[in-house]
Amino acid sequence: MLGATEPAETVTRATVPPSVEPEGGNAAIITRRDMLAGVGAGLGVAALSALAFARRDSRLGPGYQFGEVGAPVPGSEVPCTAGTLTSSEPEGPFYTPSAPKRRDIRDPGVSVGVLVLTGRVLDTRCRPLARAVLDFWQTDHNGVYDNQGYRYRGHQYTDVDGRFRLVTVLPQAYTAISIFRTPHIHVKVQGADTPLLTTQLYLPDAEETNARDLGYQPSLAIRYTERDNSSRGATFDFVLARG
Numbered sequence: 001m002l003g004a005t006e007p008a009e010t011v012t013r014a015t016v017p018p019s020v021e022p023e024g025g026n027a028a029i030i031t032r033r034d035m036l037a038g039v040g041a042g043l044g045v046a047a048l049s050a051l052a053f054a055r056r057d058s059r060l061g062p063g064y065q066f067g068e069v070g071a072p073v074p075g076s077e078v079p080c081t082a083g084t085l086t087s088s089e090p091e092g093p094f095y096t097p098s099a100p101k102r103r104d105i106r107d108p109g110v111s112v113g114v115l116v117l118t119g120r121v122l123d124t125r126c127r128p129l130a131r132a133v134l135d136f137w138q139t140d141h142n143g144v145y146d147n148q149g150y151r152y153r154g155h156q157y158t159d160v161d162g163r164f165r166l167v168t169v170l171p172q173a174y175t176a177i178s179i180f181r182t183p184h185i186h187v188k189v190q191g192a193d194t195p196l197l198t199t200q201l202y203l204p205d206a207e208e209t210n211a212r213d214l215g216y217q218p219s220l221a222i223r224y225t226e227r228d229n230s231s232r233g234a235t236f237d238f239v240l241a242r243g
């Protein structure tokens with residue numbers, strides 16, 4: 001299986017002071033009441049989708065230190081096109097701050113449908129950003145988010161070459177409050193001297209569902225590098241502007 005063995009890693013939970021919690025804590029979540037209010041106001045599905053995407057981004061707090069360098073990640077070079085920034089995407093309603101620090105966010109014992117995603121965080125001149133933080137969250141293999149705990153959520157830091165490695169499962173499509181979403185992985189990425197990027201990554205072989213999701217952007221599709229019966233390897237590089 002694609003070298004999915006992940007060294008044991010201490011799981012820690014970042015501490016985010018109350019002052020940097022999203023305004024109103026979980027107020028960033030689009031609630032069923034929000035949606036029903038939208039329905040009551042006569043909004044259509046497209047407008048409801050816009051409502052769902054209109055909320056501001058939650059910030060990473062100082063609980064994510066940037067001062068930490070991730071353990072080295074082996075990986076092949078992917079050509080970088082200087083100057084091309086990674087597109088942002090909406091945070092969506094299911095972000096939970098302060099996820100544990102870990103590179104393997106699978107449920108214990110899950111060995112089928114595994115996705116090993118590696119890549120780099122670069123600046124616009126293709127220079128690696130060490131100590132960048134990446135905070136991932138996604139559905140489980142049933143298309144369900146854990147909004148009570150931290151299943152399939154975790155943050156990590158790039159190594160000295162700007163590399164990261166995420167071990168997870170392939171995300172699944174879901175419909176939440178009448179909004180269909182193609183499989184995707186949410187992520188927030190920030191270097192010590194870059195703005196925060198909030199975006200989503202997509203699966204290149206989910207053509208049918210990608211075509212049904214207005215949020216899908218081809219430039220945000222990961223690239224498969226390996227596959228076998230139980231696992232896939234893939235790569236994606238993030239490009240952020242410094243300053």
Ligand SMILES: [Fe+2]
Pocket residue numbers: 092094181184186
């Ligand atoms: Fe999502």
